[in-house]
Amino acid sequence: xxxxxxxxxxxxxxxxxxxxxxxxxxxxxxxxxxxxxxxxxxxxxxxxxxxxxxxxxxxxxxxxxxxxxxxxxxxxxxxxxxxxxxxxxxxxxxxxxxxxxxxxxxxxxxxxxxxxxxxxxxx
Numbered sequence: 001x002x003x004x005x006x007x008x009x010x011x012x013x014x015x016x017x018x019x020x021x022x023x024x025x026x027x028x029x030x031x032x033x034x035x036x037x038x039x040x041x042x043x044x045x046x047x048x049x050x051x052x053x054x055x056x057x058x059x060x061x062x063x064x065x066x067x068x069x070x071x072x073x074x075x076x077x078x079x080x081x082x083x084x085x086x087x088x089x090x091x092x093x094x095x096x097x098x099x100x101x102x103x104x105x106x107x108x109x110x111x112x113x114x115x116x117x118x119x120x121x122x123x
Contacts, residue, residue, distance in 0.1 A: 003029045005047070005077035011055035022048045046084040065112045072117035082120040086111045 001013050003025035014022070026044035030037060037043045053062035062083060069079035090104055090111070 001025065005029055005080060006075055008054065008076070009051065011057070014051060014055045019048065022051070026051075046088055047080055049087060050080050050083050061109050061112050065115060069115070069117050069120070074117045074120065078120070079117075082115055082117075083112065085120075085123070086115060 001009065001017070003009060003022075005026075017025070023041065023044045026047040027040055030040060030044065050062060050066075053060040054066055057063060065083055066076070066079050069082055070076060074082060086108065090108055094104060
């Protein structure tokens with residue numbers, strides 16, 4: 001399986017890969033497309049987490065958010081980055097202040113619900 005950010009991978013095939021294989025395939029995609037990244041591995045890991053959540057289907061709000069963002073005009077790769085930015089912002093906040101309080105899953109869901117293509121483009 002060759003990863004293409006603008007095409008949704010088959011969920012079953014994606015989830016059968018181990019995490020390292022998923023990261024390697026995403027890193028390979030970015031190398032093939034000559035995307036320059038400050039931290040290619042962290043970038044790929046963020047893609048993988050978002051793709052994992054998409055593959056889980058309705059168990060998370062991510063597939064619906066991805067579809068909504070694409071309907072608002074983002075391509076799939078941009079939408080993955082938008083979702084990943086929310087995820088990594090929360091991870092960063094928790095790493096800086098572990099006792100930030102509250103339910104981080106609820107925060108993630110709330111921030112995904114308010115994420116828009118227009119808002120992402122303004123960042």
